[in-house]
Amino acid sequence: MQYEGVLKKMQTEIGKPIQYYLVFESDFLNLNQILNKELTVNFIKHQCLNCGNDRPIFRQGFCKSCFFEIPSAGDWIMRPELSTAHLNQADRDLDYEKRVQLQPHIVYLANSSNVKVGVTRKTQVPTRWIDQGAHEALEIVEAPNRYLAGITEVALKNYVGDKTNWRKMLTNTVADESLVEWRNKLKQYIPEEASQYFVENNTETHLDFPVLQYPEKVKSLNLSKTPNYQGVLKGIKGQYLIFEDNTVFNVRSNEGCYVGLTIS
Incomplete structure (x- = not known):
């Protein structure tokens, strides 16, 4: 299965456990259903959540000019x-x-x-x-x-x-x-x-989070430094994806990154 789109904070639905969704322009992915599966993340470009341009993200998913202008920032x-x-x-x-x-x-x-x-x-x-x-x-x-x-x-x-x-x-x-x-x-x-x-x-x-395995020691995935990553998804907590190799990925801090996702 393949998905492509700009990252925004995961949407959630209260439950036991909480349900997590990545929502793209024309598709969505229930992340609970891919626990224990391999997920590949490929960074493609930036896409400011306000203007939509391919500019470096400054904060909160916005490019620098939008961040200092729009009322929601x-x-x-x-x-x-x-x-x-x-x-x-x-x-x-x-x-x-x-x-x-x-x-x-x-x-x-x-x-x-x-x-x-x-x-x-x-x-x-x-x-x-x-x-x-x-x-x-x-x-x-x-x-x-x-x-x-x-x-x-x-x-x-x-x-x-x-x-x-x-x-x-x-x-x-x-x-x-x-x-x-x-x-x-x-x-x-x-x-x-x-x-x-x-x-x-x-x-x-x-609150009950869908985590099969907590990391012993976390290492953070930064798409600007590591644009391609592959790992087995073991849990979701907060706005983080938790992988088997102790890698954690903060979806919220990567808002505005346009990515390709492959599930295998």
Whole structure:
């Protein structure tokens, strides 16, 4: 079987285990169905996810000029506390920013390599947790806009991490934690403006990833350095493909790469 197209982050479907899909312009591939099969990845060219041109990818699947121009790559994406749509102030495109920022946002705790705090739109639950490779997650604040969620995350980062150790996540060296206990401990540090949106009496969401074999020591596949790779697919976790030889491939960090895939 052969597939060809530009890489975008894998789409997911909650289940036991989670189902993963690579979606191309005119085709899609359910990756769960090719576990234990050999997958060949061949880099063909770059294709910016915005303009479609064959230019080097700068960040998030976009070429450099698009990254610094389009509204979906503004600084507030990575730093929600910089959101200003609630003040009627534009960053790059106020209409776009209002659509994204002025909707319910969740501040959550997730355990992927350690307990961390994060922010996502309510519509992205549980997708965001799956993308981070979290075994368990818990909503702690449901804010009406991105700004309030962002300042809550900033406040809580003083007491809990906000980064995932991707190596620990992929080798599955993760200790079980009580996120309910963490939530109750962190409640006192939520900013006053967001305290009324605290979520209590909810339970943890547990996630089951399709992994047959975890790597002992990970080595990362970078298509710009290794444009052709072949290996047996052993698992999918977060946005990573895990291969039998301990190679891991971050699909999300390779967005904008146009590739050919062969399954044998």
